[in-house]
């Protein structure tokens with residue numbers, strides 16, 4: 001449409017005054033279905049997630065919800081209006097409450113109604129984890145902050161199950177699809193958080209000094225936690241020392257009689273990103289808690305929760321990559337520069353295709369891992385997930401920030417502006433690598449798994465080898481990986497300095513194997529050549545000339 005067609009007027013207050021006339025900007029990317037547009041997610045749910053074609057109606061419904069202008073606006077508002085801490089009432093009583101913007105409650109309520117928190121536990125079976133993962137990813141793609149309590153609530157179930165009496169009390173509330181904000185003992189639903197990290201030690205939780213002293217049927221906890229996200233959750237799993245060593249305790253915010261459990265929120269963190277979600281410092285002062293798991297085995301008890309939140313860090317990063325690809329390709333399909341659409345210009349289509357490859361690889365491995373968390377997982381699936389979750393958490397979360405940055409640049413100046421979602425995404429991606437195991441800690445965990453669970457290496461390699469014989473570069477890469485792994489498997493403790501190198505290669509091998517088995521040749525070939533081949537590059541937009549950029553972008 002030309003300016004004249006648009007009815008340009010001489011009235012400077014009119015939207016049609018010449019300088020207000022807007023051309024060559026994309027239309028808003030709203031009121032679309034984020035599930036139906038996401039071909040890699042749809043396909044890999046079925047290829048690897050164990051989901052049958054008829055089981056995705058709820059995802060289609062969520063795709064429309066999160067693609068709506070309303071939810072996208074709520075995501076923007078939630079990040080523009082961060083939570084506010086109220087330590088005291090106006091009369092001076094301690095209340096320790098956090099006030100969230102209504103937009104945050106709306107997104108959280110819709111995610112819970114869709115089962116993004118605990119549907120895989122509530123309705124277990126083949127494909128349940130991938131279905132829940134896809135729900136989680138669709139919501140996290142648009143609003144990442146609420147995904148923190150959603151993830152922790154899902155993840156806490158396994159650990160709570162170690163204490164049957166507490167499980168009987170709390171799991172029905174965790175499975176509820178009802179979200180009511182505020183603190184009360186008789187709400188139908190509940191959300192969980194976790195409090196491990198202290199000032200003197202985060203990764204090394206053995207340094208925890210919070211004390212738990214026995215009292216009647218419970219414990220009284222005293223200490224300080226340096227990070228405790230989503231502090232308006234209804235209960236927390238907390239690590240604390242008692243006479244048997246480090247224990248795990250369930251700490252509710254409100255006790256059964258309705259009185260508040262001491263939970264003194266000292267302040268909220270002023271964070272780089274993740275702004276819609278509150279992360280607090282909290283003090284326990286004779287705070288009531290109940291033991292989960294065996295005395296002195298608190299780390300073991302909370303590991304179930306940690307393992308599943310690690311998976312959710314992968315899902316969250318993959319969801320962020322999907323948002324980045326979707327927003328970047330949308331912009332490039334509408335924006336013209338130097339006489340042609342950006343998406344049709346080779347330098348741009350190479351960047352977009354490369355971003356799409358990364359996103360698809362992250363999506364495929366997310367679905368494969370989710371399947372390994374289904375309740376029918378036998379010993380080899382459990383062994384696979386033990387190692388593959390750590391390998392993938394390291395790699396996918398590390399790939400997130402630069403991916404977001406490149407996608408942001410595809411929007412030019414708009415990308416840097418907070419009105420568009422990729423500025424928020426750029427600030428969001430790094431936390432996925434820090435939370436629940438930083439890069440080095442996870443890479444060292446892979447070495448630990450090699451030492452303590454050698455069968456996990458066998459299960460991992462068996463999965464990777466399923467694509468053997470499909471691509472010469474892949475086969476060469478695997479042969480070299482086997483050579484590199486041989487001495488590491490003999491004495492993993494001697495390879496701490498090379499841990500990242502080893503893990504990176506394992507992660508790429510797994511992603512390539514999945515894509516070779518299930519993605520179209522345009523995707524798998526470009527991934528293998530650009531990530532595993534001798535001319536590997538270190539940035540996005542360097543796919544070799546042999547790449548079928550159009551074929552890759554057709555799926556984005």
Ligand SMILES: Cc1cc2nc3c(=O)[nH]c(=O)nc-3n(C[C@H](O)[C@H](O)[C@H](O)COP(=O)(O)OP(=O)(O)OC[C@H]3O[C@@H](n4cnc5c(N)ncnc54)[C@H](O)[C@@H]3O)c2cc1C
Nearest residue numbers: 194195196197201202203227228229279435436438440441
């Ligand atoms: C937004 C946000 C929300 C959070 N929410 C929660 C929460 O709800 N509950 C909770 O308990 N925690 C939470 N955390 C804390 C987070 O889990 C920790 O920050 C993380 O585990 C790292 O611990 P740390 O900060 O003590 O760093 P450290 O453990 O001191 O690590 C610092 C650096 O040293 C490296 N390092 C550590 N050990 C080794 C080693 N042996 N060899 C080589 N390098 C090593 C790490 O990789 C890291 O790069 C949150 C953090 C953030 C940023």
